[in-house]
Amino acid sequence: MTGELSPIDKAKFVAAKRAADMVEDGMRVGLGTGSTAAWLVRCLGDMVRKEGLKMRGVPTSTRTAQLAREVGIEIITLDEARWLDITIDGADEFDGDLNLIKGGGGALLQEKIVATASDQMVVIADVGKEVSRLGAFPLPVEVIPFGWQTTQALIEETLISMDVLGRTATLRMNGDTPFITDEGNHILDLHLQRIGNARQVALVLNQIPGVVENGLFIDICDTVVLGHGDGRVEIRDINHGTVEHDRLDFVESDNLFTDLAD
Numbered sequence: 001m002t003g004e005l006s007p008i009d010k011a012k013f014v015a016a017k018r019a020a021d022m023v024e025d026g027m028r029v030g031l032g033t034g035s036t037a038a039w040l041v042r043c044l045g046d047m048v049r050k051e052g053l054k055m056r057g058v059p060t061s062t063r064t065a066q067l068a069r070e071v072g073i074e075i076i077t078l079d080e081a082r083w084l085d086i087t088i089d090g091a092d093e094f095d096g097d098l099n100l101i102k103g104g105g106g107a108l109l110q111e112k113i114v115a116t117a118s119d120q121m122v123v124i125a126d127v128g129k130e131v132s133r134l135g136a137f138p139l140p141v142e143v144i145p146f147g148w149q150t151t152q153a154l155i156e157e158t159l160i161s162m163d164v165l166g167r168t169a170t171l172r173m174n175g176d177t178p179f180i181t182d183e184g185n186h187i188l189d190l191h192l193q194r195i196g197n198a199r200q201v202a203l204v205l206n207q208i209p210g211v212v213e214n215g216l217f218i219d220i221c222d223t224v225v226l227g228h229g230d231g232r233v234e235i236r237d238i239n240h241g242t243v244e245h246d247r248l249d250f251v252e253s254d255n256l257f258t259d260l261a262d
């Protein structure tokens, strides 16, 4: 990769690098999806190759599985692993209770299954992902293709009855055709602006026939590793608030960043 590396990429990278250091020999690790999680996979691959880290990864998408293989991480299925020591993943938004919106990349279903099957879920994020209230990012909802317009109408009616602001759901597209998830489903993006009661919205959405899963991750994330563009990292813990302010050795990590980006 040539040219100026953006502060946002550096922020994602330092968060991923710090979180990669939480992975210990022998761990079974859930590997998230998205641009931030891709940095994590590259960092872990580097540790496997150079430091002999022994770990096995459960990817949350075909994209992540492909990258993990490319960088030399041993892949196993969730059913082979049964239970994971840690899952590390990105997010589209997180709030003060470490509740999340995920699914901007369409991988929310496998991500939620994997995160829920883990002792610990760590989110890696740049500072732009922090919000006081969830909902500015459109909430992804995975629905089965059969009758998806009926499901969409039911979702909209339900949101109206709950008096949730902004009631439009749009079908996610991939060019001229509907986006298809790894599980063969569609994604409806709900433009809510702000979600007053995320816990209730998450529960109600999943009761609508045709809905497979929604992108609200409530009480699943334990820790957020928050990266800044200047190399600073903050660690927020659900039980202890901010537990660490750190700055990665930026000369060393900058070299790795450039190496891994190539």
Ligand SMILES: O=C[C@H](O)[C@H](O)[C@H](O)COP(=O)(O)O
Residues within 6 Å of the ligand: 032, 033, 034, 035, 036, 037, 089, 090, 091, 092, 101, 102, 103, 104, 105, 106, 107, 108, 111
């Ligand atoms: O489906 C995608 C995932 O939930 C991602 O973790 C999320 O969209 C964040 O992605 P990124 O790190 O690219 O912002």
